[in-house]
Amino acid sequence: MKKLLAISAVSASMIITGCATTGTGTTLGNASATTKAGLGALAGAALGAGISKATGGEKTGRDAAIGAALGAGIGAYMSRQEAQLKQQTAGTGIEVTRDPVTNNINLAIPEAITFNVGRYDIKPASYNALNQVANTLNQYNQTSVVVNGYASIEGNANANQILSQNRAVAVANYLTNQGVNPSRISAYGRGATTQFGNTYEPNRRVELTILAPQNVN
Structure with missing residues (x-):
C-alpha cells in the first residue's frame, strides 16, 4: 500500500515536470500566474486521483476534483505572494523565484x-x-x-x-x-x-x- 502511494505521488510530480515548459519553449518562470495556477490544479488532480486509486477508493473522480481545487488554490496563493515580493524587492538585488513543482x-x-x-x-x-x-x-x-x-x-x-x-x-x-x-x-x-x-x-x-x-x- 505504501509503495502504491509513493508511486502515485511521483507520477503527479512527473506530470508537472513535463509541463514545466510550454510548446514555445518558454519556461514556467516566465509563464503567467494563470498558467502556474493551472499546473497546481493539474498536480492536485493527479495526486488526488492517484491516492484514491492506491487506497482502493471508489470515487477517484471526486478525489481528483478535490485535489485539483486544492492545487489551484495553493498555486494562486503562492503566485500572488511571489508577484508581491518581486514588486516590493525590485531594485534591491534580491532574486525571487518560485519552484513550479512545490510552489x-x-x-x-x-x-x-x-x-x-x-x-x-x-x-x-x-x-x-x-x-x-x-x-x-x-x-x-x-x-x-x-x-x-x-x-x-x-x-x-x-x-x-x-x-x-x-x-x-x-x-x-x-x-x-x-x-x-x-x-x-x-x-x-x-x-x-x-x-x-x-x-x-x-x-x-x-x-x-x-x-x-x-x-x-
Whole structure:
C-alpha cells in the first residue's frame, strides 16, 4: 500500500515536470500566474486521483476534483505572494523565484546588502527590503519560512559554520521583530556550502524559502 502511494505521488510530480515548459519553449518562470495556477490544479488532480486509486477508493473522480481545487488554490496563493515580493524587492538585488513543482518561493539575498566580513549584524541597507518581505509574510500567513545562512570558504570551517548560523538567526529575529510569528520560522547555518559560482567568491548571504501550505483557507 505504501509503495502504491509513493508511486502515485511521483507520477503527479512527473506530470508537472513535463509541463514545466510550454510548446514555445518558454519556461514556467516566465509563464503567467494563470498558467502556474493551472499546473497546481493539474498536480492536485493527479495526486488526488492517484491516492484514491492506491487506497482502493471508489470515487477517484471526486478525489481528483478535490485535489485539483486544492492545487489551484495553493498555486494562486503562492503566485500572488511571489508577484508581491518581486514588486516590493525590485531594485534591491534580491532574486525571487518560485519552484513550479512545490510552489515554494525562494529569495536569495546577496552579500552586498546583508553582512560584512566576519559579522552577523545585518547591514542597514537590508532593512527596507526585509521590512517589505516581513510585510508580505504577515499578509500571507499560511506559509512557513526556512532561513539559510551562509559564510565564506575562507577561514576556519567550524567558525564559519557558527557564523552562518548566527546570520540565519539574525534574519529570523529581524523578521520576528517585524511581526512574523516565530513559530513559522526555522533558521539553519549552512557554513560555506552551496557557493556562488567560483568557490572562492565571498558567500556572506542568506536565502529564504517560503514553503507552500498544504491547503489555503
